[in-house]
Amino acid sequence: RRQRQMCIRDRWCYRDPHTFPFSGLCAIDGSCTDPDKKLLSRAGAAVAVPTAKSTDDICILSGMLYATIPYADVDSQVAEILAIALVLDNGLCPIVVLSDCLNVVTDIHLGKAICCDYSHPYFDHWIEVWRKLEDHGAVTHGRLVTSLFDVRKTAAHETWETAKSRGTPHRDWQLNRWADKGAKWAAAAQDVTDATTVRVNGVLA
Numbered sequence: 434r435r436q437r438q439m440c441i442r443d444r445w446c447y448r449d450p451h452t453f454p455f456s457g458l459c460a461i462d463g464s465c466t467d468p469d470k471k472l473l474s475r476a477g478a479a480v481a482v483p484t485a486k487s488t489d490d491i492c493i494l495s496g497m498l499y500a501t502i503p504y505a506d507v508d509s510q511v512a513e514i515l516a517i518a519l520v521l522d523n524g525l526c527p528i529v530v531l532s533d534c535l536n537v538v539t540d541i542h543l544g545k546a547i548c549c550d551y552s553h554p555y556f557d558h559w560i561e562v563w564r565k566l567e568d569h570g571a572v573t574h575g576r577l578v579t580s581l582f583d584v585r586k587t588a589a590h591e592t593w594e595t596a597k598s599r600g601t602p603h604r605d606w607q608l609n610r611w612a613d614k615g616a617k618w619a620a621a622a623q624d625v626t627d628a629t630t631v632r633v634n635g636v637l638a
Contacts, residue, residue, distance in 0.1 A: 443622065444500040447615065452496025453523045455482045460531040460587065460608035461520060463512025464616035476507035477619025478516035480523070481611035483604060492607035498523060499615035501623050512616060513537045514558045521565035526581040531605050533589030541584050545575040
């Protein structure tokens with residue numbers, strides 16, 4: 434299998450660009466326009482950072498980066514992995530990342546050997562993430578140093594009442610909603626041309 438280098442084609446900032454580089458808490462998300470038609474789907478990733486004055490009960494967005502993913506075979510999990518790379522490119526440890534993708538949270542805590550094994554469906558994307566983690570000094574013996582960089586599961590696509598009943602802080606819930614919005618903005622920013630649609634439909638015919 435050919436390894437693809439993880440890259441970002443376009444990147445934008447919402448709210449205060451001086452938020453970055455950042456340390457501390459953030460939320461990430463990945464999104465794709467059409468999960469059922471991967472050849473036509475376009476994906477985006479985002480990282481949302483709260484202000485220093487935010488609390489568990491009140492979340493004020495300081496800044497959000499959202500970026501497009503220039504791959505033809507994308508899905509939301511690839512986008513979520515790229516969101517971690519986006520954090521590492523624009524953050525300084527210690528960092529705590531909130532993610533609503535259980536697979537990504539599980540994989541990164543299993544360690545580099547599991548993520549980067551050629552049998553892993555996203556090994557090529559994980560290789561780049563683990564390189565960035567090592568550059569930050571957040572890896573020891575192939576495992577995350579969670580005091581420097583941690584990824585934690587947060588509620589996904591729930592109403593505030595449901596999330597609250599599960600013990601989710603309002604700050605975490607609101608940050609995840611911001612990141613979800615940014616990832617969708619980035620995915621939607623990539624128009625699929627008529628020529629691409631004709632070509633893909635021809636392949637599928």
